[in-house]
Amino acid sequence: xxxxxxxxxxxxxxxxxxxxxxxxxxxxxxxxxxxxxxxxxxxxxxxxxxxxxxxxxxxxxxxxxxxxxxxxxxxxxxxxxxxxxxxxxxxxxxxxxxxxxxxxxxxxxxxxxxxxxxxxxxxxxxxxxxxxxxxxxxxxxxxxxxxxxxxxxxxxxxxxxxxxxxxxxxxxxxxxxxxxxxxxxxxxxxxxxxxxxxxxxxxxxxxxxxxxxxxxxxxxxxxxxxxxxxxxxxxxxxxxxxxxxxxxxxxxxxxxxxxxxxxxxxxxxxxxxxxxxxxxxxxxx
Amino acid sequence: xxxxxxxxxxxxxxxxxxxxxxxxxxxxxxxxxxxxxxxxxxxxxxxxxxxxxxxxxxxxxxxxxxxxxxxxxxxxxxxxxxxxxxxxxxxxxxxxxxxxxxxxxxxxxxxxxxxxxxxxxxxxxxxxxxxxxxxxxxxxxxxxxxxxxxxxxxxxxxxxxxxxxxxxxxxxxxxxxxxxxxxxxxxxxxxxxxxxxxxxxxxxxxxxxxxxxxxxxxxxxxxxxxxxxxxxxxxxxxxx
Numbered sequence: 001x002x003x004x005x006x007x008x009x010x011x012x013x014x015x016x017x018x019x020x021x022x023x024x025x026x027x028x029x030x031x032x033x034x035x036x037x038x039x040x041x042x043x044x045x046x047x048x049x050x051x052x053x054x055x056x057x058x059x060x061x062x063x064x065x066x067x068x069x070x071x072x073x074x075x076x077x078x079x080x081x082x083x084x085x086x087x088x089x090x091x092x093x094x095x096x097x098x099x100x101x102x103x104x105x106x107x108x109x110x111x112x113x114x115x116x117x118x119x120x121x122x123x124x125x126x127x128x129x130x131x132x133x134x135x136x137x138x139x140x141x142x143x144x145x146x147x148x149x150x151x152x153x154x155x156x157x158x159x160x161x162x163x164x165x166x167x168x169x170x171x172x173x174x175x176x177x178x179x180x181x182x183x184x185x186x187x188x189x190x191x192x193x194x195x196x197x198x199x200x201x202x203x204x205x206x207x208x209x210x211x212x213x214x215x216x217x218x219x220x221x222x223x224x225x226x227x228x229x230x231x232x233x234x235x236x237x238x239x240x241x242x243x244x245x246x247x248x249x250x251x252x253x254x255x256x257x258x259x260x261x262x263x264x265x266x267x268x269x270x271x272x273x274x275x276x277x278x279x280x281x282x283x284x285x
Numbered sequence: 286x287x288x289x290x291x292x293x294x295x296x297x298x299x300x301x302x303x304x305x306x307x308x309x310x311x312x313x314x315x316x317x318x319x320x321x322x323x324x325x326x327x328x329x330x331x332x333x334x335x336x337x338x339x340x341x342x343x344x345x346x347x348x349x350x351x352x353x354x355x356x357x358x359x360x361x362x363x364x365x366x367x368x369x370x371x372x373x374x375x376x377x378x379x380x381x382x383x384x385x386x387x388x389x390x391x392x393x394x395x396x397x398x399x400x401x402x403x404x405x406x407x408x409x410x411x412x413x414x415x416x417x418x419x420x421x422x423x424x425x426x427x428x429x430x431x432x433x434x435x436x437x438x439x440x441x442x443x444x445x446x447x448x449x450x451x452x453x454x455x456x457x458x459x460x461x462x463x464x465x466x467x468x469x470x471x472x473x474x475x476x477x478x479x480x481x482x483x484x485x486x487x488x489x490x491x492x493x494x495x496x497x498x499x500x501x502x503x504x505x506x507x508x509x510x511x512x513x514x515x516x517x518x519x520x521x522x523x524x525x
Binding site: 057119133135 | 408
């Protein structure tokens with residue numbers, strides 16, 4: 001720019017731009033700002049050298065300290081594990097029955113189990129094991145697959161109808177859909193089932209059909225057989241509803257819930273802790 | 286350089302801006318295409334089955350990503366809650382990806398297999414029936430709406446154009462694969478599993494008569510994060 005223009009009042013050079021007679025002073029940047037700016041540039045060079053930074057065509061500069069966020073996570077998790085190791089070893093060595101019998105371990109397991117339960121189990125079984133329709137209550141003493149610490153642990157490991165090779169499996173026959181029983185017979189046996197928990201009266205026919213068809217899984221007195229996952233029918237606790245219609249519907253074309261296997265999702269110590277927690281929720285056997 | 290020339294010639298200025306921005310963009314983007322370390326070499330990641338893909342389209346259509354990320358970051362609190370941190374490889378066939386850190390609901394990167402099909406269906410129809418404190422909206426219409434999938438093969442073809450390695454065989458069988466994965470009874474699951482290992486087959490929505498949008502979405506949710514077997518991966522392999 002040929003004609004340098006200086007502001008008469010301040011003696012500072014202007015940028016030469018003019019809008020309706022107003023001119024802009026060409027003040028230099030404040031020194032402190034400028035030096036800070038240069039300092040950040042120098043800092044960034046250090047950063048480029050120390051940390052992973054520059055992409056190249058097939059890889060990237062690794063940085064002199066070889067930083068990796070994933071490696072750092074693994075180191076961090078190792079530290080966590082080491083800080084817990086005294087406990088972890090005791091849990092690994094103990095069976096769930098041992099944990100229930102050891103006050104110290106039990107307290108630790110209850111604290112851990114509560115957290116694990118809240119994230120993994122509560123969506124189906126409710127906070128505190130309160131259950132939901134079609135998802136068993138864990139805070140009562142009604143256990144379909146057994147309520148001992150070992151039984152709960154097994155259920156958690158492999159799940160129920162989960163597709164795991166060792167999953168707990170039970171399948172009630174479709175007595176109506178597959179025409180094993182006549183509709184009238186189903187109604188009779190439903191009335192008998194309801195009478196087991198003191199709801200209404202039952203005919204002898206209903207009892208006969210029950211003894212013929214149902215006792216293998218539900219037991220002669222209807223109190224259930226945990227080994228086969230046959231629910232207790234006498235306690236008035238119903239997974240799929242306790243109305244006459246609901247019971248008939250369940251005999252007609254039974255529904256079967258699925259619980260996932262946790263063996264590949266949670267580590268063994270976590271599964272032990274949550275087993276003990278569930279056992280302690282209210283009705284552990 | 287004399288600013289006057291640039292500032293007084295709008296076309297020249299536009300070209301100069303384009304050049305400057307392009308340099309910045311290219312330096313950041315090009316290496317990602319050529320760097321061999323961007324995507325980890327792990328076994329198991331495969332393109333989505335046509336049914337999972339249809340479910341994924343519903344997931345995107347309904348804006349699930351607005352509340353649910355699919356990216357477990359390498360932090361202790363995340364891996365302890367959700368499982369192994371997400372790999373780039375696990376979303377390499379995603380168009381568009383579902384990463385993010387905005388979580389009104391939990392991360393879903395490893396939700397596959399965590400809950401039963403029945404739970405997903407009941408929860409999508411009426412979330413508060415199972416989780417009283419949740420703010421998730423209800424999606425009851427998914428169970429009623431039949432899945433429109435006559436264009437399944439086209440979806441696969443389109444994805445192949447952007448680099449998802451669908452085979453001719455997979456494209457030919459797209460329609461059958463959708464029907465069979467959701468409700469199939471008389472079919473050979475082995476052929477489907479050969480095309481798509483680890484695919485979850487089943488009647489997801491409890492309605493064997495129809496393929497609904499619920500079938501597709503649950504099929505997608507049930508496979509999320511299940512493809513890589515992390516017991517077979519050395520941690521050091523993944524360090525970046």
